[in-house]
Amino acid sequence: KAGVTQTPRYLIKTRGQQVTLSCSPISGHRSVSWYQQTPGQGLQFLFEYFSETQRNKGNFPGRFSGRQFSNSRSEMNVSTLELGDSALYLCASSLDGGAGGKQFFGPGTRLTVL
Amino acid sequence: GEDVEQSLFLSVREGDSSVINCTYTDSSSTYLYWYKQEPGAGLQLLTYIFSNMDMKQDQRLTVLLNKKDKHLSLRIADTQTGDSAIYFCAESRRTGGFKTIFGAGTRLFVKA
Numbered sequence: 001k002a003g004v005t006q007t008p009r010y011l012i013k014t015r016g017q018q019v020t021l022s023c024s025p026i027s028g029h030r031s032v033s034w035y036q037q038t039p040g041q042g043l044q045f046l047f048e049y050f051s052e053t054q055r056n057k058g059n060f061p062g063r064f065s066g067r068q069f070s071n072s073r074s075e076m077n078v079s080t081l082e083l084g085d086s087a088l089y090l091c092a093s094s095l096d097g098g099a100g101g102k103q104f105f106g107p108g109t110r111l112t113v114l
Numbered sequence: 115g116e117d118v119e120q121s122l123f124l125s126v127r128e129g130d131s132s133v134i135n136c137t138y139t140d141s142s143s144t145y146l147y148w149y150k151q152e153p154g155a156g157l158q159l160l161t162y163i164f165s166n167m168d169m170k171q172d173q174r175l176t177v178l179l180n181k182k183d184k185h186l187s188l189r190i191a192d193t194q195t196g197d198s199a200i201y202f203c204a205e206s207r208r209t210g211g212f213k214t215i216f217g218a219g220t221r222l223f224v225k226a
Contacts, residue, residue: 042219
């Protein structure tokens with residue numbers, strides 16, 4: 001099976017712009033979670049989608065949003081980018097996302113905001 | 115990460131055992147995980163343990179769980195230079211749905 005893929009791998013934006021990141025989960029996996037990884041804050045949970053519904057959400061402002069499509073692919077959007085949004089954004093997929101659900105991570109999208 | 119604590123660095127010699135420690139706070143955590151991250155890569159699930167288990171062994175990896183003290187450890191036997199990476203402890207927490215909380219990661223240096 002192909003692993004979790006994320007596109008693009010690298011992205012450079014300027015403050016105030018918006019960005020959309022994409023994640024394709026492992027075939028058959030219905031849960032997709034998004035994380036932000038920074039040197040200062042570590043791995044922070046953004047949100048989780050399951051069957052096109054946001055099932056869980058972390059403590060991020062409303063500028064961060066996401067969605068999931070019927071084929072389980074997910075997109076994450078960040079509007080009005082700030083310098084502090086520079087990070088590695090990781091997507092993880094699992095069969096159902098419940099406790100015990102083993103998550104498989106993609107390689108991440110590295111976003112740099114100038 | 116919120117409420118999952120790990121030491122930041124560990125240095126060992128090749129061939130020695132490495133022990134990475136982690137403490138968590140949520141008693142409703144059902145599964146606890148260890149992930150490995152190599153430079154420029156995403157996270158790789160190494161192993162996991164269910165909260166009603168005390169120990170799990172998988173080849174060179176041994177996970178010990180002390181649920182009373184909320185302490186988790188990962189032992190890597192015969193540590194190799196290829197084991198150099200960041201190791202994340204994580205707990206699966208019941209909060210309405212489930213979400214996974216990660217520690218800040220322990221950077222393991224293996225000296226040849």
